[in-house]
Amino acid sequence: MVDHPPLNKISRRTALALPLGLAALSGTIFSNGFAKADEPVRGGTMVMIVQPEPSTLAHYAVTAGNIPPIATQIYEGLVTYDWDQNPQPNLATSWETAPDGKSITFKLREGVVFHNGKRFTSADVQFSVMEILKKYHPFAPLLLAELTGVDTPDEMTAVLRLANPAPYLMKGLAGRDLPIMCKSVFEGTQILQNASANKPIGTGPFKFGQWDRGQFVRLDRNDKYWKPGLPYLDHIIARFIPDAATRSAALETGEAHFAGYSAVNYADLARMKTNPILDTTMKGYEMTPALSVLELNAKHPPLDKKEVRQAIAYAIDRKVILRDVMYGYGKPATGPLSSLFKTVGFYTDDVRKYDVPDRLDIANKLLDGAGLPRGANGMRFGMHLEVNSFGEQWLRQAEYLKQALAIVGIDLTLRSEDTATWLRRVYTDYDYDINEPFLSQGVDPVYGLNKQYLTSQIRKGVTFVNDSFYANPEFDGILNEAMREQDHDKRAVLYKKAQQILAEDCPLVWLIDVQYVSVFNRKLRDHTTGPLGTQQAFERAWLET
């Protein structure tokens, strides 16, 4: 922690800013200052906490939640999204889907240049999508499955050709999911070994400056950004602080301005809310739905019986998990889709409800009915629960689950192993009864539902796919139809049906609809400007002086 001049400079500057600001306050500012306080100010350095430090900045080849907060400042997408999740012009100025849904034509923005000075054209779109993302992006087998090619009739027009209609594609065109790279940087090189992997070159409001491993990434203002007058900030520093208590302290002392994605311990949030220089927001995660769930291995009796799986779903009091494990952030999950999909009309809670007042009676009846009477010790049968190794909140949840299931006579034994062993046991060896993962659902039901429940997604050795052996041809048919249906309302009807079938068959137990939280310094303004929150550019963020 000795030799990083940029950081020293910053803390000194922030330390100076406070007394100066107070001096100004005592003077004239009360007369007309506050009206002006909402006018953005140019300059300043924003410090954001990113946790944990990314292992790479190769945003086009690796999906990890800690990469986009940095990478989306540099790489932009064809569109951005407004608060209603409608696409808005960005690198593309307009777009049109063909009547048969098998092609989307994008008109591109003139006058955009990459950080290396190269002009942005349709060739960059074609190369990024076909040669980089389609080949190397982990989501490509889903997001770009129908994509057959990109035509470039002229320099400012790109046409995405599709084998079948892919209406979900319009939700995944932001910089987070479909970043646009510079063709001349990658052409003729090994994509994954490209020099720009950790020195990204894009069109975004900030340029890559420096990465001091273990300390920070510095991003510098792109003076040639295509949005006139933007960005307001001179620099963004992404700091990496492994210790949770130190992260909280950095925010509380004003050393850091922003921490997204629950980089702050939920347990500390109550205290931070009473800090006058800090505020919190739950906005900016509308397109980042996630559920915590229990996966039930249907190959392990008696979990092959629907009644037993339903009884487990009834036996759990989600409010206790929400209150005591998640510190109140989130809501009880009602079914297989996050309630965030309500905005776009795909979510329904008109399904079998497990959070009902007489749930314990129902659970006991179901287990009795399944031919599993209580033995001498009050237990019906024993099962192992694999404890999620991504943090200790999951051990707390496991401890609660053991208590909750004991009430209905299911004797859980907890098994905690290191991450590699745990993932191999669950997704490769299938040597588990109950697993407690955390599932990101992506921007469209296609991502969350298809990979988790389709029969074709029972893929030995692939993590976070269908490992509960759910196989329902009727359900598969509905999902495949919904994937290609272009009419939004018809899709909504199909997904409603899909959710009802899943809730009834209960291949998984859905626990908590997760809510992330951002903590920010009140001096930092306009930081969360859309539903992608920390995973989109901070070009309009500015610091009060």
Added chain:
Amino acid sequence: MWQGFARFARNRMALFGAAVLLCLLLLVVLTPVIYPDDPFKLAGPALQPPGGSFLLGTDTLGRDVAAEIAYGARTSLIVGVGATLAAIVIGAVAGGVAGYYRGMTETVLMRITEFFQTIPAFIFALLIVAILSPSVSSEIIAIAAVSWPSIARLVRGEFVSLGGREFVQACAGLGASDARIIFNHMLPNCASSIIAVGSLLIGTAILLEAGLAFLGLGDPNVMSWGLIISAGRAVLRSAWWICTFPGVAILLTVLGINLIGDGLNEALNPRLRER
């Protein structure tokens, strides 16, 4: 030996240690009576401060901290005593054989012992538990595996010094078997040193166990002091009691055991008798 215990009883610090250990044993014996329920049971509202309906308050899930500590004491003692006994058996055999036969046997056994001593104990224990998957028995194995070298070196040293003594040579001269000489004559003669060092090992083993559980490598189905502290760490600034009381329990137990160990050492070690 009995004179030794009389000398032990005159040592006030050692008596204090013995009193602490007695209280702990009493707690372990009475736990099923005082707290008949599972210590993992959600007993009441979460994060109740101590002094209300729960003597030592409740933790983040609403479990009774007092009950958790009582059950944790049992785990600590089982692991502490179990690991120490295992370490003594392995160490005494390795050290005894090396010290009795000398020569090549000694060289090989002592190099193995030193090899184990060069690996940082806690990290080695972490590795063993991670490989065996966390449970009480794997904790005992791991802690025994990192504790036996000190016993082995001690026993070897004692055997080397005993080996030239007349009573040992007399036994050999009378045709006693090696096993008889080792177990009936030599081991009893270094029992006092083993007891003194072994009692100190129990304290170390309890600390190691708490450390393993704190890092999430304890048996998740068994309550332990380290587990309570690791669960309460996140709320340390708002609910001090969750970490504090098990911390105090660890402190008192390890202190008590170390005082007993020191007392035994002074009482049984002839070189320290005159003090």
